[in-house]
Amino acid sequence: MVILLLACASPPTLPEGDPTRPDVILVSIDSLRPDHLGAYGNTRTPSPSPFLDGLAAAGARYTEARSSSPWTLPSHVTMLSGRGPLEHGVVEDDRHIPDDLPMVQEAMRAGGFATGGFVSTVYVSDTYGFARGFDHFDDHDIQVKQNLQHPVRAEKVVDEAVKWAAEQGSKPVFLFVHLYDVHYPYLPPEPWAFRYDKAASKKAMKYRSYDWYFLHPVEAERWPRLLAQYDESIAYVDDQLQRLKAAWGDRKATWVITADHGEELGERGSWGHAHTLYPEAMRVPLIVSGAGVATPAVRDDRVGVLDVAATVAKLGGVDFPSRGVDVLGVVPPSRDQVFDTSRFDSARLGILHGDLRLDVDLAHDKVTLYDDAHDPGETNPIPGGVDPALVEQLWAAVGAHWTSTGAVMSTGWMRQPGGEALHRQELPTTFALFPPDAKVDGPATRDAALPTVVELGEATKSLLEALGYEQ
Ligand SMILES: [Zn+2]
Numbered sequence: 360m361v362i363l364l365l366a367c368a369s370p371p372t373l374p375e376g377d378p379t380r381p382d383v384i385l386v387s388i389d390s391l392r393p394d395h396l397g398a399y400g401n402t403r404t405p406s407p408s409p410f411l412d413g414l415a416a417a418g419a420r421y422t423e424a425r426s427s428s429p430w431t432l433p434s435h436v437t438m439l440s441g442r443g444p445l446e447h448g449v450v451e452d453d454r455h456i457p458d459d460l461p462m463v464q465e466a467m468r469a470g471g472f473a474t475g476g477f478v479s480t481v482y483v484s485d486t487y488g489f490a491r492g493f494d495h496f497d498d499h500d501i502q503v504k505q506n507l508q509h510p511v512r513a514e515k516v517v518d519e520a521v522k523w524a525a526e527q528g529s530k531p532v533f534l535f536v537h538l539y540d541v542h543y544p545y546l547p548p549e550p551w552a553f554r555y556d557k558a559a560s561k562k563a564m565k566y567r568s569y570d571w572y573f574l575h576p577v578e579a580e581r582w583p584r585l586l587a588q589y590d591e592s593i594a595y596v597d598d599q600l601q602r603l604k605a606a607w608g609d610r611k612a613t614w615v616i617t618a619d620h621g622e623e624l625g626e627r628g629s630w631g632h633a634h635t636l637y638p639e640a641m642r643v644p645l646i647v648s649g650a651g652v653a654t655p656a657v658r659d660d661r662v663g664v665l666d667v668a669a670t671v672a673k674l675g676g677v678d679f680p681s682r683g684v685d686v687l688g689v690v691p692p693s694r695d696q697v698f699d700t701s702r703f704d705s706a707r708l709g710i711l712h713g714d715l716r717l718d719v720d721l722a723h724d725k726v727t728l729y730d731d732a733h734d735p736g737e738t739n740p741i742p743g744g745v746d747p748a749l750v751e752q753l754w755a756a757v758g759a760h761w762t763s764t765g766a767v768m769s770t771g772w773m774r775q776p777g778g779e780a781l782h783r784q785e786l787p788t789t790f791a792l793f794p795p796d797a798k799v800d801g802p803a804t805r806d807a808a809l810p811t812v813v814e815l816g817e818a819t820k821s822l823l824e825a826l827g828y829e830q
Contacts, residue, residue, distance in 0.1 A: 371525045372608045380531040381611035381650035382524075383467070383674045384603075385667065387438060387535075388596055389431060389480065390542040390632060391618035393424070393644035395593055403555060407594040410601040411646065414614055418648025419656045419687060425663040425711070426620045429640040430633035430702045431482040434619035434664055435489070435537070439463050441668035441681020444699055449487065451701070456488035463668035463679050465492035467533040470677030475527075477520040478537040479511035493535070495523050512548070513538045513599040521606040532612075533675060536603070540596050543622075543631060545588035547595035554594060556587030576628050586624060613674050616646040617667060626736070633702040636709040636718060637737050641698055647687060660690035661711070695756055710753055717753040726750060 376382060393399040397406030398415035399422075406412055428434045432452070433444040439462050444450050447460055456462070468474045476493040483489055484498035497519055499511050516538060524532050540547060577585065623629040626639045633640075645662060651674060665683045672679035673687065684690055698709040708719040714732035719725075728749070729737040 371521065372606055373521070373525050373610050374528055376610040376612075377529050377531055378611060380471070380676075381613055381674075382532040382534065382607070383472070383615070383671055384532075384534045384607075384612050384649075385438075385536070385615045385671055386600065386617070387435065387483075387537045388541055388593075388616070388618050388644075389537065389539045390620065390622045391593065391596075391644060392621040392624070392639065393422075393618075393642055395590055396644055398646070399644060401590065403590055407555075407590045408597045410597045410604065411616060411644075414616060414648040415646045417655055418614070418646055418652040419658055421645040421647075421658050421660065421662050421686065423659050423661055424617065424643050424645035425638075425641045425661075425696055425698070426618070426643050427663065427665050427696070427698055429620045429636060429698075429700050431480060431619050432487060435483045436460075436487075438617070438619065438664045438667045439489070439535070441665060441679065441683040443665060443682060443697060445697075446682070450699075454487070456491070458488075461680060462492045463671050463681075464533060464535065466672055466677045466679040467675050468492055468494060470675055471531065472533040472675060472677075473524075473527040473530045474533045474535075475520060475523045476535040476537075477516045477523075478535075479513075479516055479539040480537065480542070483537045497523075510539055510542075510546075513540045513596050514602075517599045517603045521603060525606070531675075533671070538596050538599070541589065541592045541618075541622075545585065545592045547588070547592045551591045551595040551598070552588075554587075554591050556584050577625065577630050582625055585630075589622070589624065611650040613647065613649040613651050615667060615670060615674075616644060616648075617664060618643040619664065626738075633700060634705040634707075636698045636700060636707050638731075638735060641709075645686065652687065658686075658690075660686065661692075661694045661696060662686045662690055663696060665696075666690075710756055712753055712756050715749075715753065717750065728753075 395401050396408040396415075397403075397412040398408065398420060401407060426434050427437045428444045428450070432454075433447070433450045436447045436449040436456055437443055440447055440456075440460050441463065442460065447457065448454060449456055464474045464476065474493045474495075476489065476496040476498075478484060478489065478496075478498050479501075481487075481498075481501045484501050485496060486498075486501075489498070490496035497516075499515075501511070516536060520534055520536055524534060546552070620632050621638070621640050621642050622632050623635070623637070623639050626637065627635075629635070643664060645667075647670065662684070665681075666686050667683065668679060669681045669683035670686045672681075673685035693713060696711040698707075698711075700707050706720070710717050711731065714730055716729040716731050716737060718727045718729065718737075720727070728741045729739075730741055731737065
């Protein structure tokens with residue numbers, strides 16, 4: 360009992376900071392869907408997220424934030440580098456963050472911040488190179504996928520983060536915290552467990568492996584309990600973040616709260632994440648609040664995980680090259696957002712262009728188009744088939760995105776800078792993965808000039824210019 364009490368003791372309070380340079384605290388809550396936060400419309404009583412609701416009410420809350428990838432590893436590389444998955448290339452288990460990929464924590468450290476990273480899954484660990492640029496990085500030596508059986512609790516992550524921050528004196532701090540507790544199997548500790556629902560039976564509590572659920576639908580009678588567990592996990596994490604805030608006291612900090620991806624909770628009969636690009640998997644919360652955010656705002660800009668690094672850098676007053684934008688500034692209207700995944704033998708590409716969302720399931724040779732303005736859940740594909748001219752236009756936009764970032768896709772294979780096969784799965788040749796008249800004739804290098812890699816036909820050039828891409 361003594362040990363338990365010590366473990367639950369409040370962390371220390373930080374010393375006074377530099378009032379001219381507020382701390383920046385980036386929190387990634389793994390698998391957190393925005394619509395399960397009170398601030399985004401969860402009507403459970405009490406709200407599972409009183410602390411985050413308060414941050415959102417006092418700061419900027421983004422209603423149209425999305426990830427670039429529906430799973431943890433590529434998404435976090437994007438979050439900290441401001442480069443999309445097909446540009447950084449860390450899209451498979453055996454990929455490591457390239458040594459020459461700039462990470463925002465390096466820029467913050469060079470700019471005078473003490474940098475600390477505290478994470479709780481192997482996919483954000485130093486196994487993949489995430490420690491680079493952090494003065495102190497704690498991944499709990501997670502080397503294997505032990506997370507589901509032996510999760511690192513938010514309480515431990517928060518305690519260690521606060522302990523480290525308290526040792527930095529008045530030096531401004533950039534803190535990156537990754538919390539895993541909202542990731543399945545959703546097993547929060549007491550007293551958060553059973554807050555919203557009691558288990559109907561032992562069977563209803565039993566967690567089968569994700570692989571099992573990948574092949575079998577979740578039984579209908581399990582859903583109420585599963586949804587309650589998900590929200591109870593959010594409540595636990597919210598409480599831990601409240602503890603983190605309490606440790607900061609009056610010391611100035613700006614908070615950036617987001618997630619690496621969402622979670623399928625029964626939509627399309629599916630549960631989990633990583634293998635599709637639908638809104639339930641791609642939408643994420645984004646809240647920026649605290650020092651420097653004087654006016655509360657609810658914003659519907661097209662932003663996302665890609666913009667986190669640029670936003671952090673701007674808050675820190677440091678330069679950082681990225682594809683993202685500072686979300687507190689003016690966000691360019693009509694931005695395209697591009698998504699992809701090859702996880703669990705999937706091969707999906709997607710683009711949100713205006714209100715149209717093109718979903719390309721390469722593994723099943725299927726193209727679907729959605730009108731996200733009128734069908735935000737993407738439950739009703741645009742009927743009557745897809746207009747081939749429109750698909751070509753969207754396809755060209757996808758190609759323009761990839762060519763502009765130096766990532767190369769060739770017919771039949773996707774390749775990353777350097778020419779190495781990026782996705783192992785051979786893709787159907789019925790899809791031209793480039794604008795139809797593009798000629799792919801060699802490997803690319805990062806930031807290579809476009810003409811050395813791909814020759815665009817005149818028709819495609821005109822189309823891309825009409826879409827707003829500079830050639
Ligand atoms: Zn994740």
